[in-house]
Amino acid sequence: MSSDVDNPFFARVWTAMSGHETDEMRTLRSENLAGLRGRVLEVGAGTGTNFAHYPPSVTEVVAVEPERRLAAHARDAAARAPVPVTVTTESVEQFSPGAPFDAVVCSLVLCSVDDLNGVLRQLFSMLRPGGELRYLEHIAGTGARARLQRFADATVWPRMLGNCHTHRHTEAAITAAGFRVETARREWVFPAWVPLPVAELALGRAVRP
Ligand SMILES: C[S@@+](CC[C@H](N)C(=O)[O-])C[C@H]1O[C@@H](n2cnc3c(N)ncnc32)[C@H](O)[C@@H]1O
Numbered sequence: 001m002s003s004d005v006d007n008p009f010f011a012r013v014w015t016a017m018s019g020h021e022t023d024e025m026r027t028l029r030s031e032n033l034a035g036l037r038g039r040v041l042e043v044g045a046g047t048g049t050n051f052a053h054y055p056p057s058v059t060e061v062v063a064v065e066p067e068r069r070l071a072a073h074a075r076d077a078a079a080r081a082p083v084p085v086t087v088t089t090e091s092v093e094q095f096s097p098g099a100p101f102d103a104v105v106c107s108l109v110l111c112s113v114d115d116l117n118g119v120l121r122q123l124f125s126m127l128r129p130g131g132e133l134r135y136l137e138h139i140a141g142t143g144a145r146a147r148l149q150r151f152a153d154a155t156v157w158p159r160m161l162g163n164c165h166t167h168r169h170t171e172a173a174i175t176a177a178g179f180r181v182e183t184a185r186r187e188w189v190f191p192a193w194v195p196l197p198v199a200e201l202a203l204g205r206a207v208r209p
Contacts, residue, residue, distance in 0.1 A: 005066035005091060010162035015073060018047045025189060029053045029107065032136040032203060038102030041126060043092045043119075044109035046070050048077025051085050058083045062101075066091040067162070092119055100128040107136040110170050111198075112163045120177035127208040133179055139186075139202045140167045149197040157197070166197035171204070179206035 030053045037057040042050060045063035047070055054061060063078070063085055065071040071089045078085035088095065092113065104123045113119045123133060141149060149167035158165055175181060184204035190196055 005068075007067050007162050008069065009160065011067050011069035013160075014070060014162065015047055018049045021049065022189070026053070028136055028187060028189075028201065028203060032107060032134050033058075033105065036103050036105075036132075036134065039099070040103045040105055041095075041097065041101045041123075042105045043123070044106070044112065045074045045087065046108070048074035048081070048085070048087070050105065050107060051077045051081035051083075054081065054083045054085075056082060061085040062097075063087045064090050064092050064095050066094075092122065097126050101126055101131060102128060103132050103134060105134045108138065110135065110173075111138045111165050111168055114163070116168060116170065116173050117176065120173055120179075124177050124179060124208055129208055131208050132182075133174065133206045133208075134204075135170070135174065135206070136201055136203050137170045138164070138166055138168070138198045139171060139200060140169050141197075141200055145195075145197065145200075148195060152197045164198075171202050174204075174206050178208070180209050181206045 029050055033053045036055060038059055040058055040061045042061055042063040045065040061083060063074060065074050065087055066089055068089055071087055074087045078087055104127060110116055153165045153167050182205045187201045187203055188199055189201055190199040
């Protein structure tokens with residue numbers, strides 16, 4: 001099934017941005033995937049920037065990417081990946097897994113889905129018991145940054161940037177969906193004083209009990 005996500009402006013922006021990531025960001029991507037094993041679902045793979053970072057203990061990655069221009073880049077990245085990767089243009093909401101996954105990977109995507117709580121419940125149900133969610137996500141800040149995020153989310157930011165919402169309490173939503181958070185930390189990808197709504201990331205590992 002093909003999705004109805006059609007976002008030419010964001011596809012161009014994200015293709016350019018994801019091709020120029022910092023070493024720091026690449027390190028965070030590797031950390032997010034370290035130690036994964038077995039069958040993995042990657043949600044909203046974009047241009048496939050994560051694929052190069054999967055460890056050899058991963059036997060298969062199924063990547064969903066509903067924006068067809070980004071999915072085309074992701075397929076190119078899949079062909080160069082160190083592990084087998086297939087890319088489908090379904091949205092995560094449309095996707096139905098054949099069998100439970102050992103892990104689900106979300107990076108910079110939970111800010112963009114329409115129904116965060118619903119998607120997290122769906123991801124929980126797609127994992128085997130003991131399976132894990134790895135996440136590297138923008139999260140809601142506090143104080144002046146929270147105000148900036150709420151302003152951005154109410155104006156053009158989501159429309160320009162593929163439905164990205166910067167003021168999301170993603171970690172709380174992960175716990176509310178039933179996951180047990182095993183490791184979690186915060187990282188700044190720009191100095192804390194830079195007035196960017198997406199400068200702070202949450203990196204973590206949560207398990208389906
Ligand atoms: C900011 S990009 C991040 C891409 C990639 N995860 C990464 O780390 O580079 C967000 C991606 O999520 C995808 N996306 C948005 N809504 C989605 C949905 N409902 N299901 C699956 N992917 C979605 C977008 O098409 C886009 O490629």
